[in-house]
Amino acid sequence: MKGPLFYSKILLFGEYGIIKDSRGLSIPYNFFKGALKKSDHLEGKALESNKNLNQFAVYLQEVQTESPDLVSFDLDSLKKDIREGMFFDSSIPQGYGVGSSGALVAAIYDRYGKDKITVLENLTREKLLRLKAIFGKMESFFHGKSSGLDPLNSYLSLPILINSQDNIESTSIPTQNPDGKGAVFLLDSGTVGETAPMVQIFMEQMKHEGFRKVLKDQFIRYTDACVEDFISGNVKSLFGNIKKLSNVVLNHFSPMIPKEFHQLWKQGIESNSYYLKLCGSGGGGYILGFTEDLDQAREALKGHRLEVVYNF
Known part of the structure; x- marks a missing residue:
């Protein structure tokens, strides 16, 4: 069988x-x-x-x-x-x-x-x-x-x-461009993430009005914009919104980011060579990356294994 x-x-x-x-x-x-x-x-x-x-x-x-x-x-x-x-x-x-x-x-x-x-x-x-x-x-x-x-x-x-x-x-998503320089990739954090404890942290944070406001006014707003941009193939706008989303996650979801990746996360936002976001609940496992120039991202993330998921 x-x-x-x-x-x-x-x-x-x-x-x-x-x-x-x-x-x-x-x-x-x-x-x-x-x-x-x-x-x-x-x-x-x-x-x-x-x-x-x-x-x-x-x-x-x-x-x-x-x-x-x-x-x-x-x-x-x-x-x-x-x-x-x-x-x-x-x-x-x-x-x-x-x-x-x-x-x-x-x-x-x-x-x-x-x-x-x-x-x-x-x-x-x-x-x-x-x-x-x-x-x-x-x-x-x-x-x-x-x-x-x-x-x-x-x-x-x-x-x-x-x-x-x-x-x-x-739904359908735009056809990949196999020769495109841009990519969505997976970055291996090298540690396993547990879903339940991460969701627990999120639920605790939701008790605070300040966090709920950030979630509604920034996190959800940029997430919705990224979905719209990705489906419609608007790559330029997509990267602008992903940068904002990556920044919000770094500032407000830091417990879900493995400690050793905080600096890499920040480095991506400051250099614009790649932007990182959570893949699933975080806490370990894979981290999602977006870049307009895969070669540049590989160079900046030397020593880390990148698995390409989608090419722009």
């Missing part, structure tokens, strides 16, 4: 903001992927994955009991496959903000979901919201609370435009 491949995702814009109804844009990232497989001899990561799937199956039974109108699964087949050595074979790094649990959730729903919404049907807004709700419930097993966007992106393998919590749509 080898299941279809499910890809990682990158939330280009909208981290934290989408909790408070900013816009967001999430794209599939085919460099990392995962699939359900079986083996007679489980060891190492495969054995660990199999044990996790066992716990996940117990959780899905609870979800089905609590929300029978939302989703139901072929639990007998799922449990049988787990007993027979099923695991999720994935190259998606965990705790890096690129959707490792999202791909697994999408794979399980795809194989074991009953009366499932398929990617081939006409995906109305209602269907997208229903899928998002199902995936949010499923992925909560891994994060305590989930928006459901990561699995949705992985399941559909399409860019998702988030207009607000209850207004999402699949």
Whole structure:
């Protein structure tokens, strides 16, 4: 048995903001992927994955009991496959903000979901919201609370435009320019980030009126502008807004930025050779970078590994 491949995702814009109804844009990232497989001899990561799937199956039974109108699964087949050595074979790094649990959730729903919404049907807004709700419930097993966007992106393998919590749509983004000098890239922080503690910090900060004002007047405003610029291909305006967004994150979201990257972050803004932003919840994992000149950014970030995600 080898299941279809499910890809990682990158939330280009909208981290934290989408909790408070900013816009967001999430794209599939085919460099990392995962699939359900079986083996007679489980060891190492495969054995660990199999044990996790066992716990996940117990959780899905609870979800089905609590929300029978939302989703139901072929639990007998799922449990049988787990007993027979099923695991999720994935190259998606965990705790890096690129959707490792999202791909697994999408794979399980795809194989074991009953009366499932398929990617081939006409995906109305209602269907997208229903899928998002199902995936949010499923992925909560891994994060305590989930928006459901990561699995949705992985399941559909399409860019998702988030207009607000209850207004999402699949969208198209401008075709990449393989010869372009500009790029979106991933920068490896070298440490794993945990989602739950970062979200906890954010929620604590939200208790302060000053932070809420910054979030509304600056963070969400620049995020929305970046989404609009990216989708419409307005690169000049995009970089102006990303610089402002990067600055707001450095000044007000510093606990989410690994300490050793504060200086690099500042350096990018001051030199204009690149701008950094959070990839997912932060705290480690990948950091997203935007540059109008990739060679210049590589030079400025010597000693760090850059993975190009998109070329302008």
